[in-house]
Amino acid sequence: MKPDSHRASIHVLLTACFCIATVYTGLFDNVFTEVGYEYYAEVPIQSFPTFLAMPFNSVxxxxxxxxxxYWLLKNKKVTGNDEDVRQxxxxxxxxxxxxxxxxxxxWVRIWTQTHYSAVLDQWFTLPIFAWSVVWGCYVEDGWQPWLFLCIECISLASYGLTLxxxxxxxITLAFHILASLWSAIHIHGEYGDFVSATYIIFALIFCMGFIILKLADHWLAQWCFFKELTGHFWSKICxxxxxxCAFLFLTHFDSRQTCIAEEKNF
Structure with missing residues (x-):
């Protein structure tokens, strides 16, 4: 059975349109964002087109x-009935x-260096972390669309703290990261194994790498290794x-029914 990717993509796109429309009302005009090439260690190349002015941070x-x-095209086999597969x-x-x-x-943020693109970059980060919590709820308690919608709405609304x-x-991002981590650890404690523990460890390592490398972008640029491929570039790789790793961890469980069956067999 092929995944219903069109429905999922439409829902994400509609949410994105809502966020874009909200940002363009001017609601977040006074929110602090880092706009300008001076916030990046990579030196812009003036002869390049603006969408590639910082080639490594763009590409x-x-x-x-x-x-x-890759994950849209990946049809992971899920045990259970057709409804489980669809969900x-x-x-x-x-x-x-x-x-x-x-x-x-x-990419648009790197390209345009505008306040609105920076706000959207920040705002879109939050529901991504929240979706890992939503997926975790599904693993534990099954399909609860109203709960999932509530979690995502709270996540989107939490960006209002920036006002x-x-x-x-x-503050909001830290809370989202901790909520995502707590959800992963809780799921692992209930249904996990060595493989899921490995995914959590690697996700934590990459998360710390992302934070440290991004914050140390300019400081790291004093070393040759980080002059072209800067800390910001490597933070994005992390x-x-x-x-x-989040994909690997969550698809490892497939569904709550599969987890329970494996637990009983054990």
Missing amino acids: VNLGYLLLGC ASYLKDVFASMALLYGLVQ FFHSGYD DIMQFH
């Missing part, structure tokens, strides 16, 4: 597009569509890999 976003395409495929395809959209948004606190985005 690295292809990784998100390739990741999204699990939908969850995977939403996550993959998010990866595709995120790669495009980040009240200078570090509102950092981000793509932690995204991939």
Whole structure:
């Protein structure tokens, strides 16, 4: 059975359109964002077209597009009835569509260096982490669309903290990361094995790599290895890999029914 990727992609696209429309109302005009080439260690090449002015930080976003395409096209075999297959495929395809959209948004941010693209880059990060929590809820308790919608709406609304606190985005992102980690550890504790533990460990390593390399972008540029392929570039590689580890971890369980069956057999 082929995944219902069109429905998943449409839902992600509609949500993205809502966010874009909201941003263009000017609601987040006063939110702090890092806009300008000075925030990156990679030196822009003036002779290049603007969408490739920072070639490595631009092209690295292809990784998100390739990741999204790979998981959209990957038909993982799921045990159970057709409804289980459809639901699990939908969850995977939403996550993959998010990866595709995120790669495009980040590329536009690098290209245009506008406040609106920076806001969208920040905002779209949150529901991606929240979707890993949604998927975890499915693994544990089955299909609960209203709960899933509620989690995503709360995630999107939480970006409103940026209107009240200078570090509102950092606070909200930290909460999302912790919620995603807690969900993964809880699922692993209930149904996990050595393989799922390995995925969690690697996801944590890549997550820490993403944070450290991004924050240390300018400082690392003093070394030759990080002058062209800068810390920001490598942070995106880590981000793509932690995204991939999340896919591997969550598809490892397939569905709650499969997990319970494996537990009983054990």
